[in-house]
Amino acid sequence: MTMDDLNEEQRIIVDNVRKVVKERIAPIAAEMDREGVFRWDIARLFAEMGLLQILLPPAYGGLEEDKTLMYCLCVEEIAKACASSALLLIIQAVGIFPIISAGNQSQKDRFFPRLAKGDELVGYLVTEPYAGSDVAGIQAKAQKENGDYILNGHKCFSTNGGVASLYTVLAKTGGKKFTFFVVERDQDGVSVGKEEDKLGFRASNTTEVILEDVKVSRDNRLGKEGEGFRIAMEDFYMSRPSIGALALGIAETALDLSFKYACERKTFGKPIVRHQAISFMLADAAIQIEAGRGLMMRAARQHDRKKSNIKLASMSKCFCSDIAMKITTDAVQIFGGYGYMKEYPVERLFRDAKLTQIFEGTNQIQRMIIAGEMLKEKR
Ligand SMILES: Cc1cc2nc3c(=O)[nH]c(=O)nc-3n(C[C@H](O)[C@H](O)[C@H](O)COP(=O)(O)OP(=O)(O)OC[C@H]3O[C@@H](n4cnc5c(N)ncnc54)[C@H](O)[C@@H]3O)c2cc1C
Missing domain, CATH: 2.40.110.10 (Butyryl-CoA Dehydrogenase, subunit A, domain 2)
Known part of the structure; x- marks a missing residue:
């Protein structure tokens, strides 16, 4: 599954998120990181765009189909500019999920209209x-x-x-x-x-x-x-592909920035991209991102099809976050001393990438789940 498999309407949604992120989020992302304060204006912007409501039933502003996939693709687009902002979509989805999955009609009637408005987190x-x-x-x-x-x-x-x-x-x-x-x-x-x-x-x-x-x-x-543990696990099967998407967004920007820098920065009479040690790091990053996106989209697609995605969800979360850590670490290396400076954007990506290996189940836990599923399949 690739981006080419999206229908016209889905492509418009992703393009629109990309455009808004470029105009409204990217210019302030570094400042948000520096100030370290929560921004209600960003949450409201996402609510107005319907991004905080994607998983709700269509009557409450949710999408008709491919909700998990579309939610993941929106997370990825936002994470390219600002991981903190992308996390708004994730935690809203994770927080709402127990109501969607286990709420009775009267609970849905009480909470969905409030969540549809988008002014509550x-x-x-x-x-x-x-x-x-x-x-x-x-x-x-x-x-x-x-x-x-x-x-x-x-x-x-x-x-x-x-x-x-x-x-x-x-x-x-x-x-x-x-x-x-x-x-x-x-x-x-x-x-x-x-x-x-x-x-x-x-x-x-x-x-x-x-x-x-x-x-x-x-x-x-x-x-x-007694149903809480099962609901928590099912929530993970929805959210783990989105942590993959979050990590991918961070990794893609790290690759874009380091490739551009490698083409401009010269040492020993040529751009550093012409040194094989640097170009191989960039090529590896491109391979990993392509592979990670395929995994993430498959994990999300399986969830939308209501098929078991336990193994794929963990693989997506684990692989994409590990490559994000590697790619952002390499990006700092490619930028050399400048990569270590706050004036340049890659150190923020490096710091943000680390969390994706930790939350929604650490990558050690993901590997335990994947191995457990492999053993079940063997029986
Ligand atoms: C910024 C941030 C936001 C978060 N947001 C939320 C949130 O909104 N809601 C929420 O409920 N939680 C949230 N979390 C919690 C997050 O999911 C946990 O931190 C994570 O699951 C790890 O748990 P822990 O920190 O207790 O680490 P521990 O469970 O103590 O693990 C410590 C280390 O031991 C390893 N380890 C543990 N058990 C095993 C094992 N059996 N085999 C091998 N290695 C093992 C882990 O992989 C890790 O490396 C958030 C965490 C962070 C940092």
Whole structure:
């Protein structure tokens, strides 16, 4: 599957995102990174373009078909200019997914109109200080009280934790049963803790969220008690191709910039692109990006076709993020001393690429999943 397989309407959507990103995001991306503050104007721009709503049903502004693929392609276009901005689409999709996948009709009727407007963001609260890769190790508890629930827990690394008004929260509902709940940020007992000071994705908001005796109505429980772990895993199958897309966007810009620089910068009487050591790095990057895009698009396409994409989703996430790290590292090398300076754009790409190897399941976890799937296929 390649970009040529998109239909006319899909091509128009991607072209439009590319154009807006070039005009509105690219010129301010370095400044956003320097200032390290969340920008509501970017979130509103994406909402107006319908990008935060892609996964919702069409009646609420979502796309009719190929939602995962189109969402990934939009993420990739935005990430070419600003990874922090692209993450807005991802965390909105990841946060909304439990409602789409497990919400009952009355929950959809309550939350979808709010999300369709696009002026509210959703946070996804799973990770805790002592449980990241090991999702089943979370300690947040939802205790039943007169049919409703009292939530207590400490969530960390929550993207948009300080700016989202809704959270989908995973908590234990007894023993090894996990359940998702929708919690409003302004509810009694919810507080936003420390905002993280990060290496990259500096214009993305990442905070702790503390839940202390938060009363949650049974009407805000998503699915049955005990379905939370499955929902969290299914969310990954949707989101991992998009982390691949995020990483690809970063890698593509690193390649574009380093190729251009290599054609201009001269040493020993010729442009450095004429030194084989440099041109091979660029050729490898081009190969890897082409391969990564094929993988990402296939993983997304499988998800849209409602076919199992567990292995492809992990491969896409793992491969694209590993090549993004390699390509951005090489880009810094190709720029030489200038690559190390904040005045040049490649150091930001290098810092941003690192996160793509870590979140939505580290690449060690992806390899465990891929190997596990291979063993299942062998049986
Ligand atoms: C900027 C940022 C934003 C994030 N946003 C969100 C969010 O919105 N919502 C959310 O819920 N979470 C979020 N996360 C959390 C993220 O998903 C976790 O950080 C990630 O899953 C890794 O968990 P951990 O940090 O606890 O690392 P750990 O699980 O402690 O892992 C530490 C190291 O050990 C390795 N490791 C762990 N287990 C194994 C094993 N069995 N075999 C081999 N190696 C292993 C890991 O690969 C890693 O290298 C975010 C994280 C960051 C940094």
